[in-house]
Amino acid sequence: MANNEPGFATLAIHAGAQPDPTTGARVTPIYQTTSYVFDDTDHAASLFGLQAFGNIYSRIMNPTQAVLEERIAALEGGTAALATASGHAAQLLTFHNLMRSGDNFIAARRLYGGSINQFGHAFKNFDWQVRWADPADLDSFKSQIDDKTRAIFIESLANPGGTFVDIQAVADIAHEHNIPLIVDNTMATPYLTRPIEHGADIVVHSLTKFIGGHGNSVGGVIVDGGTFDWSASGNYPMLSTPRPEYNGIVLHETFGNFAFAIAARVLGLRDFGPAISPMNAFLILTGVETLPLRMQKHSDNALEVARWLKAHDKVGWVSFAGLPDDPNHALQQKYAPKGAGAVFTFGLKGGYEAGIRFVEALEMFSHLANIGDTRSLVIHPASTTHRQLTAEQQVAAGAGPDVVRLSIGLEDVSDIVADLEQALEKA
Structure with missing residues (x-):
């Protein structure tokens, strides 16, 4: 198996997980802790300065959550992922990476009702404007793009109608205008379709639904496709300009093809705080195994x-x-x-x-x-x-x-x- 790419079912069981190094436990433990001991002051400084990866505080990262993130990224074919408290939280952090006051994005109007409400009402408080398009009419996406448009958002399999969207065609429109395509893949899951293979740059899920699969836990996830050049246009300063919170680090320059996931964690999750609980991450991981x-x-x-x-x-x-x-x-x-x-x-x-x-x-x-x-x-x-x-x-x-x-x-x-x-x- 070492010389071959593992199959989907194998990844669903094994990706991101190893036996616990202390106890030998085979199932990923529930790390029910708020914070983590540093090796020394240099170790602490390197973690806070984004010079090393590791755990600081469970609002930002938790070992149970980390296994879930690596597994979903592997199943979707992405470079990295960030698990959140809900699917709505994943969408909020995604757009926080992309939008500034007065910017707009285009969304397919056939969406989960809660997403329509979030985009059309709650996002207005940030002065983020949504423009609705008909997924059956590709011109309705193209005709609404202007110099303030920062993304296109679709569902791969639309809720509630169960209709598929032509991902590649919409991706071509987005990339022609140098903006990313975000795909909500909740209904299809990566078992049925992998949007990144068809041109998506970012994939989001409500993990509450089919990925968890048992109606017992709430969660969301952002998957970074690693495909978009965040520095090309200058329109995504969260990723392409020096961050004063981290001594002037430019996230895209430093983290490359997983910079979007890093930004969502260290600029969004850190400050807004919609962290997934270790228990919910554990329950969803268990569900993934039978996806x-x-x-x-x-x-x-x-x-x-x-x-x-x-x-x-x-x-x-x-x-x-x-x-x-x-x-x-x-x-x-x-x-x-x-x-x-x-x-x-x-x-x-x-x-x-x-x-x-x-x-x-x-x-x-x-x-x-x-x-x-x-x-x-x-x-x-x-x-x-x-x-x-x-x-x-x-x-x-x-x-x-x-x-x-x-x-x-x-x-x-x-x-x-x-x-x-x-x-x-x-x-």
């Missing part, structure tokens, strides 16, 4: 359920890229040939009220605002996750009044279908 097995089963189950729903007389439409006649099927085959994931939407002919009745009639499905659990989950976005949006924004985001979102779990598919069938009869 390839779970994602394949999720995808296989979802395909069978989507086929069944498409044939049901109370269902108006099904949006699942794994179906051969789906408009998004060609992109799914290009970017995720192993499967189309577990999350998709469908429309009930009875509209908004039928959607509410259907959700309330389900017995095995859990009605909650999450995806990526071992259990099958359901939500009616228009009345919950996307409720804060206008009717027009809901439709644009793929969360109109008739839409029901499913996150298909790992149960026997016959039991999943049976629960859907009895609920459709009641709806």
Whole structure:
């Protein structure tokens, strides 16, 4: 194995981890500590001056967290990663690296409702402006770029609609204008698609979802693709100009192709503080070990359920890229040939009220605002996750009044279908 690149399943189990040097423990321990003893004053000075790598304080770095970061970076094909308290925290620290007051970024309008809210409202407090684009219309990205645009943001597999985005095409637009492409890969995970291989410069995840996979821990991650030249344009001073906090170090010059991850840690996580807990890092690491097995089963189950729903007389439409006649099927085959994931939407002919009745009639499905659990989950976005949006924004985001979102779990598919069938009869 030493002469070969390890496979995905091997990396999911082993990347970043070694037996504990003190106890011999094979599983990565939970390092439940706030701070760490320095060897001597020179060692302490070198850590605080970014002249050596090591642990100072668990708000900035923790050994359990470090294993998780190395493992996710390996699975995504990135150069380094930073784990955070949540997916939203990962997005905040990502944009903090890129944006100054008055800058803008372009985001695909088909996004998780919480991201739409964060971008459209919370980011305004920093005077960071979002411009919305249609992922099916590439010109809508290109036409909005100006000299204040600092990034493009997309989801590889859009939530809630389960539609794939042409990553390479959007990356080409971004790079033509010398701006980075950020891809939220939460729904697909690196098992189904690796955005860096298709031109992404930065990948973010909510680790809460499929990577953790068991609905028991919250976390996020930023993966540095190591592909973008942060010094070329002068538009990214956090990385390309001397940092007064660190005696004038230029992060891109000093850290090269993992400078973005370093900046997110020592300029963002250090000051904003959304650190992942050692316990959550441990739980998510445990989930990562079975990621390839779970994602394949999720995808296989979802395909069978989507086929069944498409044939049901109370269902108006099904949006699942794994179906051969789906408009998004060609992109799914290009970017995720192993499967189309577990999350998709469908429309009930009875509209908004039928959607509410259907959700309330389900017995095995859990009605909650999450995806990526071992259990099958359901939500009616228009009345919950996307409720804060206008009717027009809901439709644009793929969360109109008739839409029901499913996150298909790992149960026997016959039991999943049976629960859907009895609920459709009641709806």
